[in-house]
Amino acid sequence: MKETIGRDERLLALMVRTPDEPGTLHELTRVILDHRANITYVDIAERREDYSTVYFELEDVGAPDELIGDLKTLDIVLALERAPSFTKVYGKRIIVVGGGAQVGQVVVGAVAEADRHNIRGEKISIDTIPLIGEEDLAAAVRAVARLPRAVALVLAGALMGRDIARAVHEIREKGIVVLSLNMPGSVPDAADLVVSDPIQCGVMAVMAVSSSARFDIRLQRGRRY
Amino acid sequence: MKETIGRDERLLALMVRTPDEPGTLHELTRVILDHRANITYVDIAERREDYSTVYFELEDVGAPDELIGDLKTLDIVLALERAPSFTKVYGKRIIVVGGGAQVGQVVVGAVAEADRHNIRGEKISIDTIPLIGEEDLAAAVRAVARLPRAVALVLAGALMGRDIARAVHEIREKGIVVLSLNMPGSVPDAADLVVSDPIQCGVMAVMAVSSSARFDIRLQRGRRY
Numbered sequence: 001m002k003e004t005i006g007r008d009e010r011l012l013a014l015m016v017r018t019p020d021e022p023g024t025l026h027e028l029t030r031v032i033l034d035h036r037a038n039i040t041y042v043d044i045a046e047r048r049e050d051y052s053t054v055y056f057e058l059e060d061v062g063a064p065d066e067l068i069g070d071l072k073t074l075d076i077v078l079a080l081e082r083a084p085s086f087t088k089v090y091g092k093r094i095i096v097v098g099g100g101a102q103v104g105q106v107v108v109g110a111v112a113e114a115d116r117h118n119i120r121g122e123k124i125s126i127d128t129i130p131l132i133g134e135e136d137l138a139a140a141v142r143a144v145a146r147l148p149r150a151v152a153l154v155l156a157g158a159l160m161g162r163d164i165a166r167a168v169h170e171i172r173e174k175g176i177v178v179l180s181l182n183m184p185g186s187v188p189d190a191a192d193l194v195v196s197d198p199i200q201c202g203v204m205a206v207m208a209v210s211s212s213a214r215f216d217i218r219l220q221r222g223r224r225y
Numbered sequence: 226m227k228e229t230i231g232r233d234e235r236l237l238a239l240m241v242r243t244p245d246e247p248g249t250l251h252e253l254t255r256v257i258l259d260h261r262a263n264i265t266y267v268d269i270a271e272r273r274e275d276y277s278t279v280y281f282e283l284e285d286v287g288a289p290d291e292l293i294g295d296l297k298t299l300d301i302v303l304a305l306e307r308a309p310s311f312t313k314v315y316g317k318r319i320i321v322v323g324g325g326a327q328v329g330q331v332v333v334g335a336v337a338e339a340d341r342h343n344i345r346g347e348k349i350s351i352d353t354i355p356l357i358g359e360e361d362l363a364a365a366v367r368a369v370a371r372l373p374r375a376v377a378l379v380l381a382g383a384l385m386g387r388d389i390a391r392a393v394h395e396i397r398e399k400g401i402v403v404l405s406l407n408m409p410g411s412v413p414d415a416a417d418l419v420v421s422d423p424i425q426c427g428v429m430a431v432m433a434v435s436s437s438a439r440f441d442i443r444l445q446r447g448r449r450y
Contacts, residue, residue: 115325
């Protein structure tokens with residue numbers, strides 16, 4: 001990661017409406033490249049019958065107004081507007097997966113704790129994915145490493161092992177912090193930290209990723225509460 | 226939206242690791258355009274000191290192996306792997322924003338109800354964004370319309386009005402279903418549906434977006450429970 005200081009000021013977020021057809025992203029990125037701007041975030045926010053909307057976050061934009069002007073000259077640009085950056089709105093994401101009963105309780109703890117940190121200026125959001133079955137769950141765990149802004153995963157179930165445990169090892173290597181409820185199966189052994197009470201598990205997940213908490217996950221690895 | 230039938234079979238999801246520098250997306254999209262494939266989803270999944278990972282979902286890919294082969298010949302492609310599609314893993318997203326106490330209870334209802342629908346073959350996930358302050362909240366509400374796969378928003382607070390209500394009207398026009406708890410302020414009047422109990426509000430949000438529920442939000446607009 002590059003230095004954060006000064007980045008926000010030169011960060012430009014844009015919503016660009018184009019026809020939904022091959023080649024539009026290639027044309028937009030040509031103009032962005034001409035301005036030597038770096039694309040730090042991109043997604044397709046809307047897909048309709050007659051158009052798509054692409055959302056970009058760009059850094060190192062020397063002359064934002066000129067870049068916007070150049071994009072607007074493209075035939076494929078139907079509309080363009082500036083937007084506040086996602087990172088500013090959503091911040092870090094904690095993902096909770098497992099069975100509905102336990103996922104709900106983990107989120108209660110995590111959301112309450114995130115409020116306390118957000119009031120002190122952080123931005124931490126909690127996302128849940130209620131899935132069933134080992135195959136689904138392993139795929140969801142692996143997908144967490146590809147989710148923008150995801151920093152931690154909580155496994156909230158009553159039986160998880162085998163391929164899910166392998167997926168946990170894979171995403172830990174990619175820098176995702178993994179917490180698990182105490183449960184049968186090999187997942188607790190694969191996680192950074194095991195917490196029996198779902199509400200406390202949600203609270204600790206937030207503490208582990210917060211920049212304002214004194215909690216250090218490195219000192220807690222392998223522990224069970 | 227194009228027809229869903231047959232789309233999945235020709236959908237190709239790729240993780241591509243490149244240096245984190247201007248121009249990489251432009252070069253990747255050139256190869257994708259050469260194959261006349263349409264980019265239906267794209268995001269930057271990882272940003273590290275020495276590389277970035279871009280995630281693509283492509284449709285109408287005639288010859289996936291050739292496309293992958295052509296991408297691999299690029300100097301900027303450090304690694305490339307196929308992945309399961311996000312839509313398949315995550316499905317529709319319901320976003321809950323507001324104060325921690327109430328957000329937690331709405332999610333308990335929504336996650337439990339989503340489990341019931343997911344067991345019947347749907348994919349519905351619940352995401353939360355605990356924020357404070359009118360300005361933050363209005364920005365978060367507006368951002369929901371740009372979030373990939375977001376279909377509904379629940380406003381879970383005890384006082385919301387003014388610019389938040391304007392933002393609610395804007396995203397409803399973009400097709401997002403909005404539910405609100407019963408509360409002071411103009412937001413309940415701006416929402417599609419008002420539900421006093423947070424757990425029931427979460428349950429109804431899932432019913433409103435589920436394809437397997439008998440609940441029809443069009444018949445419920447403007448009602449309060």
